[in-house]
Amino acid sequence: MNRLQSKVVIVTGGTSGMGSAFARRAASEGATVVIGARDKARGEATAAEITADGGKVLFVPTDVTVEEEVANLVDVTVREFGGLHAAFNNAGGGNIQGTIRDSAASTWDRTIALNLTSVFYSLKHELPAILASGGGSVVNNASVVGVAGDPTAVAYSAAKHGVVGLTRSAALDVAKQGVRVNALVTGLVDTPLWRNFTAANPDAANDLLSQQPSGRAAGEDEVAAFTAFLLSDESAFINGAALAIDGALTARY
Known part of the structure; x- marks a missing residue:
């Protein structure tokens, strides 16, 4: 399947987990992939593996919480490959635990910067490049706590709610110009982060799984496949949506 053939695609946070899985999937479907992430060693290693598999990829060291670095990521992409057609804004995470009463202001600021402000910077610089390339699609990675509250992850939940609102607003802004913007509402995903959490907190992990319908x-590949579909022309009338890939977890809300 080559539905992303000839498309130039940016993926942030593409050195592990969902981002890495998508970068590999996009390259296998014929896209030119540009990975933006902070970890230079892992970024270069991921790019080398994709290249060894026959994919076309470039790694650009990028801290998505710094606007100038996000702008550089887009500028390098356009300069090297002549345009930009799609993006998966996936970078996020950090220390997501904390209630309103016990969260430090510094934790709030870091969490909002990594999970929400980074998406604002990405859209701000990606959308003009996609418009100049004739249109395309963007997917922002939100979360089930972007559509439902979580009293134990207040900053993270607030940030992901913001991603959903930002996605809808951006979609309305550019819909008539041939650009689509959607959000993923991801639940539990079998990433290295989840596996590390499970190993360190087996009881807590089992409790979370017990709530999963x-x-x-x-699987990372399941999220990657769905993202590839949303960035392809096959999903041409899906726009401004917060789309759950959560095994029915949010069906109860």
């Missing part, structure tokens, strides 16, 4: 976490 499907009884399991999503």
Whole structure:
């Protein structure tokens, strides 16, 4: 399947987990992939692996919480490959735990910067480049706590709610110009982060899985396949949506 053939695609946070899985999937579908992430060693290693598999990829060291670095990521992409057609704004995470009463202001600021402000910077610089390239698609990675509250992850939940609102607003802004913007509402995903959490906190992990109607976490490749579909022309009338890939977790809300 080559539905992303000839498309130039940016993926932020593409050195592990969902971002890495998508970068590999996009390259296998014929896209030119540009990975923006902070970890230079892992970024270069991921790019080398994709290249060894026959993919076309470039790694650009990028801290998505710094606007100048996000602008550089887009500028390098356009300069090297002649345009930009799609983006998966996936970078995020950090220390997501904390209630309103016990969260430090510094934790709030870091969490909002990494999970929300980074998406604002990405859209601000990606959208003009996609418009100049004739249109395309963007997917922002939100979360189930972007559509439902979580009293134990207040800053993270607020940031991901913001991603959903930002996605909808951006979609309305550019819909008539041939650009689509959607958000993923991801639940538990079997990433290295989840596996580390499970190993360190087996009881807590089992409790989370017990709340999962499907009884399991999503595979990274399942998220990558859905993202590839949303960035392809096959999803041409899907726009401004917060789309759950959560095994029915949010069906109860």
